[in-house]
Amino acid sequence: MTIHIDETYLTRQLKTLLSIPSPTGYTDEIVHYCSGELERLGLQPELTRRGAIRAIRQGSRRQGARAMVSHLDTLGAQVxxxxxxxxxxLVPIGHWSARFAEGARVTIFSGTGxxxxxxxxxxxxGHTxxxxxxxxxxxxxxxxLRIDAVTASRAETLSLGIDIGDxxxxxxxxxxxxNGFINSRHLDDKAGVAITLAAIEALERAGAVxxxxxxxxxxxxxxVGVGASSILTHDVASMLTIDNGTTAPGQNSSEFGVTIAMADQSGPFDYHLTKKLVDLCRSEGIPFQKDIFRYYRSDSASAIEAGHDVRTALATFGIDASHxxxxxxxxxxxxxxxxxxTFAISRVEITRDAREISGVEGFTHQPTEEASNPPPADPA
Incomplete structure (x- = not known):
């Protein structure tokens, strides 16, 4: 079954998501928006206390579920x-250089407005x-940060209601x-959220099983490194993270096609899950390349570090000038x-993963045989 992605819907969602400010710690409004869109698509969102969202699309079996994760929060700053x-x-929210902050227009969220x-x-x-x-x-x-309000002293700013921690x-x-290029801050990871919503919309429209x-x-x-640490349930056996790839000199990422991450600073991604993504790209004619990110972590890392025993992989869209x-x-x-x-509808190949703990029967193998090495062709 081939799934058709509605590119107009994807673009419209990205534009809307970008219009909603959501630096880490100030994500309530984008959580409301995303929850509403999930409901419109026919899913029932569940929220954690702080607002992480889970929406389960039922399949043929509950155990051994798959998770697809993207993040709503972005970089920002705090007073x-x-x-x-x-x-x-200011201090940064998340890891980004003040080089990219210089000249930025911003909104300060204070207790008074x-x-x-x-x-x-x-x-x-320069004149000075x-x-x-x-x-x-x-x-x-x-x-x-220069405030667009009448203030020239600490006392006047505090009287506006602006204070430390805003x-x-x-x-x-x-x-x-x-021509298809999109320039913006916060494409990490609002583009990933738009991708996720577009995939859900396509599956619902097709009535996919x-x-x-x-x-x-x-x-x-x-x-800020927390990510998927507390949103997974014991039913989940594998998790695919959708986030940005770092298109830059020395990297194999691209602004075109899928960049499949083989490892990041937390180590290699799951061998079998990553291989499955590569095989799906090849069988479906989806352009792709592989890369390794040395100074990068994602929701996958936070899930593993929190103690979740799930297979993880990372599929990325290449971003130039990330963060x-x-x-x-x-x-x-x-x-x-x-x-x-395509991954969502694909066959489950490691059936033993439906159980958290089981015997060695059905456990996976990795190739160890020596590769064949055909002799070079005779010179013409």
Whole structure:
């Protein structure tokens, strides 16, 4: 069965998701939106206390379920101090460079309401500081947030209701080009959420039957390392994470097709699950490449570190300038969505995984035989 992805739906969802600020710690509104869309698609979302979402699409069997996970939270910042000049010192939410914060338009969420502002270097005016603008070091101690409100002192800023700990959301500034390129902040991982919703929409539209239950998971704290640590149930045997791949010099990722991660900083992904994804790409004609990410972790890592004994894999859409002003291509989003949907309906091959603990019978093997090495052809 071939699953058709509605690219218009995928793009529309991505635009909507990008319009909802959701830095880690401030995700309630995007949780409401995503839950509503899941209900519209016919699923019943369940929420943890803090708002991670689980929506189970029933299959032919409950045990040995598959999970598909993407994360709703994004990078952002938090007010560290209110300076004497009325401007704000910041610390990052998640791991990203202040180099990409300089010049960003933002929203500050205070206890009294939201305020707009701009993150600027401490020495922002060339007319005042001349070449010191270019020699100022890069880093969070060297930027400040200028608030678009009448304030020139710490007391005036505090009187507005802005205080230490307030969350700062960075504008995504998206641009969707006719040639398929998409430029925006926070494509990590709102593009992954859009992919997930598009895969669900395609399965529902096709009335597809899956061999086991599919747990569609949306986490809310991946950018700070928590991710899927507390959303999995004991029924889940394998988990596919949908997130960004790091397209950059020295990497094999691409902005086109699926990039299947073989390992990240937490170690190799499951041999058999990863091989299955590769085989599905080949059999379905989905363009793909493999890569290894040295300075990268995802929802898969948080699940394993929390003690969940599940097979994990990572399918990514290649992003240029990850955790900065990012760029992807729409064709990659469609390719990943096709793989996610195809995996959902594919046959379960390791049936013993339906039980958490069992004997050695049916346990997997990995190839160890020496590969054949045909002799070179005779020269012409």
């Amino acid at each position: 560290k101090a209110v300076n004497e000049n009325g401007r704000l010192e 939201s305020f707009r502002g701009t993150i600027l270097p401490l020495k922002a005016s 500081f001349n070449e010191e603008v270019d020699t100022l070091p890069v880093g969070w101690p060297h930027v400040e 969350i700062v959301a960075v504008d995504p500034s998206p641009e969707f080009l006719e 899956t061999p086991v239950d599919t747990h569609w998971l949306f986490t809310i704290a991946e950018e 900065g002003y990012e760029r992807i291509h729409a064709s990659a989003l469609t390719a990943v969505a096709r793989l996610v949907a």
